[in-house]
Amino acid sequence: MSEAREYDVVVVGSGGGAMTGAFLAQKAGLSTAVVEKTSLLGGTSAYSGGACWLPGSAVQQRAGIADSTESAREYLRAILVEPDETRIEAFLAHAPELVAELEADPALDFEWLPFPEYYDAPGRVSFGRSIQPTNVKRGDLPPEVGGLVRPPVERDRLGEGGRNTLSGGQALIARLLDGFLREGGTVLTELPVTGFVLDGDRVGGVAAMTPEGPVEVRARRGVLLAAGGFEGNAALREQHGVPGDVAWTMAPAGTNTGEPIEAAAAIGAATDYRGVGWFCPGLEQPDGGGSFTLGFRSGLMVDQRGQRYANECLPYDRFGREMAAAPDRIPSWFVFDSREGGRLPAIAMPEGDPAAHLEAGTWVRADSLAELAGLIGVPPEVLSSTVERFNGFCASGVDEDFGRGADEYDTFFAGGEGPNKALTPCDQAPFYAARFVLSDLGTKGGLVTDEHGRVVRPDGTPIAGLYAAGNSAASVFGAVYPGPGAPLGSAMVFASLAVHDLRA
Ligand SMILES: Cc1cc2nc3c(=O)[nH]c(=O)nc-3n(C[C@H](O)[C@H](O)[C@H](O)COP(=O)(O)OP(=O)(O)OC[C@H]3O[C@@H](n4cnc5c(N)ncnc54)[C@H](O)[C@@H]3O)c2cc1C
Structure with a gap:
């Protein structure tokens, strides 16, 4: 140079x-x-x-979404801890201006993306206020x-x-x-x-x-x-x-x-390092990597004692923080059944090949929960009673322990047929357990x-x-x-x- x-x-x-x-x-x-x-x-x-979380822009208005700078301010006020108000106001004021500035150029074009926000708090917009760039064909670039x-x-x-x-x-x-x-x-x-x-x-x-x-x-x-x-x-x-x-x-x-x-x-x-990271559960890969996973449709996450510790359908950063809250949660095991043909009932980016997972031991499979427990090193009676209790919640439609399915985010990805869309029983053998670690989208x-x-x-x-x-x-x-x-x-x-x- x-x-x-x-x-x-x-x-x-x-x-x-x-x-x-x-x-x-x-x-x-x-x-x-x-x-x-x-x-x-x-x-x-x-x-x-x-x-892109850019509240109050013309894109949301075009889509008829009940979004505004004011409601975004209300939402942030409800969820943030000791925010820098000056920066927050700068963010809120400039977000719609930025979208307008970008969309004024022929190269940029956005649309509303239905995707619920991560907290049930005042100012939240149902199905979210995020926008995304529209797709573009490689041949057009x-x-x-x-x-x-x-x-x-x-x-x-x-x-x-x-x-x-x-x-x-x-x-x-x-x-x-x-x-x-x-x-x-x-x-x-x-x-x-x-x-x-x-x-x-x-x-x-x-x-x-x-x-x-x-x-x-x-x-x-x-x-x-x-x-x-x-x-x-x-x-x-x-x-x-x-x-x-x-x-x-x-x-x-x-x-x-x-x-x-x-x-x-x-x-x-x-x-200022207090923000630490944008966390998520990470499906462990045979090469030791972790894959950002969200949108669990069925199954349940257990710690190294074989017990659930959180609503698995929490927004991924909040679930990641639950994982980080105790040492026996990393790794965790995600227990699921065969209702999706041996694929992970979630969106993992990337999921990887189930056969490669089984060969590497990042996934295990067994005909009974007791056998599965032995493969992941948790007491069989604990895992069986955890799954039994969970299946009871699926039947009643109420997760008495962690409230899974109570929030619109929980049911956004899940399409279960019981009384609660986010609660689908784990009862179809063979059973699987996939090892999960704490991943992040960045610090x-x-x-x-x-x-x-x-x-x-x-x-x-x-x-x-x-x-x-x-x-x-x-x-x-x-x-x-x-x-x-x-x-x-x-x-x-x-x-x-x-x-x-x-x-x-
Ligand atoms: C699967 C997935 C889906 C996600 N979806 C969303 C989403 O929909 N919306 C959202 O807001 N966030 C999403 N995130 C999170 C988001 O992508 C990241 O947190 C964010 O993009 C980070 O942006 P950044 O510019 O800080 O870093 P990056 O996008 O990682 O860019 C940093 C760049 O800097 C370069 N660099 C680093 N060091 C140097 C150096 N010394 N000299 C020169 N260059 C350097 C790197 O090579 C890299 O190219 C997602 C993340 C993942 C993994």
Whole structure:
């Protein structure tokens, strides 16, 4: 790379926040470079469902959804713990503006996504207020766009599948990249950022590493750090008390290891790690990985004593936090019967081949519950009575222990035929148990930012030229996961606010 790499704006990373910022900056006439560590763009965002929690926009209005900024404020007030009101107000005010700004471009188009929010609290919108980018056909994109977007998770991890229509997170990244390249933006891949170029106490660019040695990419106006969290870094996870494991995170291999966050902290940035992570139950894979799993249709989760400990249909982050709450829940065993022909009665991304699971021992199968208990090392009488009690709840329609099926989220994915759609008995041999670990969609603690996305010092003053969004920043929602699309929605809003500040 030549010495002369200099842009108005340098964006580090290429997830939903990064690409939103890069596209809007370039479109506003600021020369912008996306600097990405790997050879592909999109990170975990490309694996995602592409749901964006962006309340109060014209998209919800078009769909006739009873959403508004006011009800979103009411909802957040009810569920967040000691929020930064200034940032929350900035998020609420800018979310609809951002959607309007994006939809003004022919590359971007959104639709409402029915997907319930994660808390039964005032201001909640029935079936959710999330929006998603519309699908886009690979053939309708310039070839360089399709070639740069990270494949879906099942293809990236297991080599399965492949899509000619990009949906969800792939569509989001592809659409933003399409607009960015059309406006003349620059993409620099395989360039891991290791630190910052300082002009006095101002950030004037980034330092990165190539096989040929260190290089600088200078930024006349500023650097937007949107390089994910530190979910892929075992030492940082331990240091900041994030439960789970590097092997179980959903971030693409070799991506989010937190060096840019550390580098910002080293030049004086304040950090806040209390949000820890966006958690989920993870179906353990034969290779030791964990697959984000949601939408259990039948079956029950038991701890290492053979007992249930939570409503299995809880929103995944809340279930993940239940898993993390006691040591004998990681691993847990998900016990299910044969009513779905030996497939997991849930959405696992990816599920993997049942035969490979059985061979590896990540799943076991037995003709009776007592035999199954022996295979997973729990007392047979405990497992049998746990399942018997659960089946009784299925018959009555009331989960007296954990209230499964009482909330609209619980029944959204489940289509059971009994008195409670989320309660289907586990009674058809042979029986299965699948090993579950605590997975995450990324960490959510990091750099403290203000309402403009500026990275601040512990005294609250901004570090000139440095902005952060996405999982590189401490989440505006703290430890809470409000609803589908909260990671992407907040990343996109604060990246956009950063660009507004950079333009000023
Ligand atoms: C299966 C799945 C479904 C999901 N669905 C949704 C959903 O529908 N809605 C939602 O909001 N969230 C969803 N999530 C969560 C969401 O995808 C992530 O939390 C979010 O996308 C993280 O965004 P990010 O920009 O912080 O990180 P990423 O999207 O992971 O992007 C970070 C990028 O930075 C790059 N990078 C890292 N370090 C460096 C460095 N030193 N130098 C240069 N580049 C670097 C990485 O290689 C990566 O490409 C889902 C997650 C999964 C796994």
